[in-house]
Amino acid sequence: MKNSCPVCNGILAPGIQAWHFECTTCCYEKGNLQPTINDSSSHELINETEREIGLREIRVSNFNKLLGVISKLQPTGGKLVDVGCAHGWFVEAAMMKFDVLGIEPDEVVFKSTAAKGLPVRRGYFPDALERFETFDVVVFNDVIEHIPDIDNVLTACHERLNEGGLLVLNLPSSAGIFYRLSRLFCRIGKLGFFERLWQKDLPSPHVHYFNSKNLSDLLKNRNFAVIKSGTLPTLGLEGLYTRISYTGKLGTISKVLIYCTIATALPILRLLPSDIIYVVAKKIRPGRY
Numbered sequence: 001m002k003n004s005c006p007v008c009n010g011i012l013a014p015g016i017q018a019w020h021f022e023c024t025t026c027c028y029e030k031g032n033l034q035p036t037i038n039d040s041s042s043h044e045l046i047n048e049t050e051r052e053i054g055l056r057e058i059r060v061s062n063f064n065k066l067l068g069v070i071s072k073l074q075p076t077g078g079k080l081v082d083v084g085c086a087h088g089w090f091v092e093a094a095m096m097k098f099d100v101l102g103i104e105p106d107e108v109v110f111k112s113t114a115a116k117g118l119p120v121r122r123g124y125f126p127d128a129l130e131r132f133e134t135f136d137v138v139v140f141n142d143v144i145e146h147i148p149d150i151d152n153v154l155t156a157c158h159e160r161l162n163e164g165g166l167l168v169l170n171l172p173s174s175a176g177i178f179y180r181l182s183r184l185f186c187r188i189g190k191l192g193f194f195e196r197l198w199q200k201d202l203p204s205p206h207v208h209y210f211n212s213k214n215l216s217d218l219l220k221n222r223n224f225a226v227i228k229s230g231t232l233p234t235l236g237l238e239g240l241y242t243r244i245s246y247t248g249k250l251g252t253i254s255k256v257l258i259y260c261t262i263a264t265a266l267p268i269l270r271l272l273p274s275d276i277i278y279v280v281a282k283k284i285r286p287g288r289y
Contacts, residue, residue, distance in 0.1 A: 007028045031208075088102055145172060167282075172209065173210070176273050
C-alpha cells in the first residue's frame with residue numbers, strides 16, 4: 001500500500017501504532033494490516049455463527065433504514081449490486097425493490113449465503129461481474145474500509161454504474177465516540193479496544209478510517225457528487241453480548257463488565273457522535289459538479 005493519503009495526496013505521518021498512519025491535513029487514517037480471507041488459520045479466530053447472531057439485529061435494522069434512503073433517491077428501482085454481501089441480509093431486504101446481485105469473496109460465508117437460495121456470486125468486485133454488466137446502484141455495507149486498493153475500486157464503481165447511478169457507502173467513522181475513546185485508551189497503553197475496532201489479526205481487517213468530510217472529498221475527487229449523508233446506530237441490546245464475545249479473546253468477567261457498561265450507557269451513547277456513517281453519491285461526468 002502506498003504511504004500517501006488517498007483523499008488529499010499528502011504524506012501520511014506515523015500514527016499511534018507501528019501499523020497505523022494518519023494524514024495531518026484531512027484526518028484520514030490508514031492501517032497496514034493485511035487481509036487473509038480464505039486462509040483457514042485466520043478463520044479460527046472467529047466463531048462465524050456467533051458473529052452472525054451478534055451482528056444480525058443491528059445490521060438488519062440499519063440496512064432497512066438505508067434501503068429506505070436509497071429507495072427515495074431511486075424510486076424506479078433498477079439493478080443493484082451489494083459488494084461484500086456477507087450473510088445476504090441487505091440482499092434479502094433489497095430484493096423487494098430492486099433486481100439484486102450479491103458478491104462475496106469469503107468462501108465459507110458465500111457457501112452459507114448461497115445455500116439460502118439468494119442471488120450471490122463468489123469473488124471480488126469487479127472481477128466477479130460479467131464483462132459489460134452495469135448497475136443503477138452499487139452498495140458497500142461495512143466493506144469499503146476493508147479494501148486496500150480503494151482507488152481502483154472507486155474507478156470500477158464509476159465504470160460499472162449507469163448514467164446518474166448511485167454509489168452507497170456504509171462504514172465506520174473516525175469521528176464516532178467509540179473510535180475516539182479507543183484512540184485515547186491506545187495512547188495510555190490499553191491497545192485492545194483500538195485493535196478490535198481495526199479488526200487487527202482477523203481475516204478482513206480495516207485498512208481505512210474516514211469521517212464524513214474526508215470521505216465526501218474522496219468521492220468528489222473521483223467524479224461522484226454526494227447527495228445524501230447521515231449516521232446509523234452503532235449498537236443495540238439485541239445480540240450485544242454475543243457481538244462482544246465472538247472473537248474469543250476476552251474472559252467471561254470482561255465480557256459481562258463490557259456488556260453491563262454499554263447497556264447502562266446506551267441511552268447517553270445514542271446522543272453522542274455515531275460510529276457509523278453513510279453517504280450516497282451520484283455518478284457524474286468528469287469535470288462536472
